[in-house]
Amino acid sequence: MVEDKKELLCRIAGLLFQKGLVSGKDGNISIKTGEDEMLITPSGICKGFLTPDMIIRQRFDGTIIEGSLKSTREAGMHSRLYELRPDIGAVVHTHPAAATAFAVCGRKFPENWLLEVPALIGKIGIAGFAPAGSAELVAEVEKVADSDVIFLQNHGVITYGPDIYEAFSRMDAVENTAKTILYSQILGDVREF
Template structure:
């Protein structure tokens, strides 16, 4: 069931791994199949080496409908996004180095240095720390979901979402590139904002 979608999800996992946006078993990715079911990556599996048959189908309560293994414990965060945004059909959560560096220092990624921030991402949220997979983490991202397409998770990582899997992936790639460019440029000189 959902073989095409599972193959696409695995391809995105490999891309995230190849681009150093996820390492080993970190992060989780999901796709909304319908109002009742999601595809989600399994817990404890290296994203760079996943196979389509390892992808789990869950209901909105996190119960496994199809697949072997354990679904990612972060599903409450995914469910919050799908509940708040009917236009979102894919969620990508990773621990990219530069974006996570912003999150670890309690700073949001400014959108006034690079046009890519404004065009591809829009506003980015910064959610308070809560343990991975907790109901509190899902609660902490809720205020940002409607107005943002990316949220930094303090001392944890980042989450992006979009109308499809490629859109959610692209936002994560842009988020990390913008974060990296800002950090690198600060080593040269204070970055100059985009003129109003």
């Protein structure tokens, strides 16, 4: 069961990389596997090249159960979301260019431009700036954990869902929506509904 989830995590990481939703060595992805346990991607490895033996199995307090690589410094952020939201089964955190541009500017998507925003993406929360991997960042994420998507100020995006498929699909939808909004602004004359 855990081995299957490691393979799934690698497959989703590869899709994120292929679609340009994660680049270089950035981002981190996790799947909750128990009340106090998750599988999470390691630090410093390109998501397009992950293999199941690289995946870290760890407790929410950071204790490594299995894995020889270094865990991501963002593991605390994933753990805290699982603790606050029992409905979450997987978390995706990446820095997709268009959506991250909104996060850099501290802006949410307009809710009356695209049907996808209220229907597929849902409520967007903006977490204030804090250094990556810091307790301050976890505290900022806590403030908006009731959202469906979190924009991290000057950092990136977090999506989640009951499973990794939903978390991935939401990240894909967020980036596509961000691009569509930016293209619409270039064209001008946006028609609101």
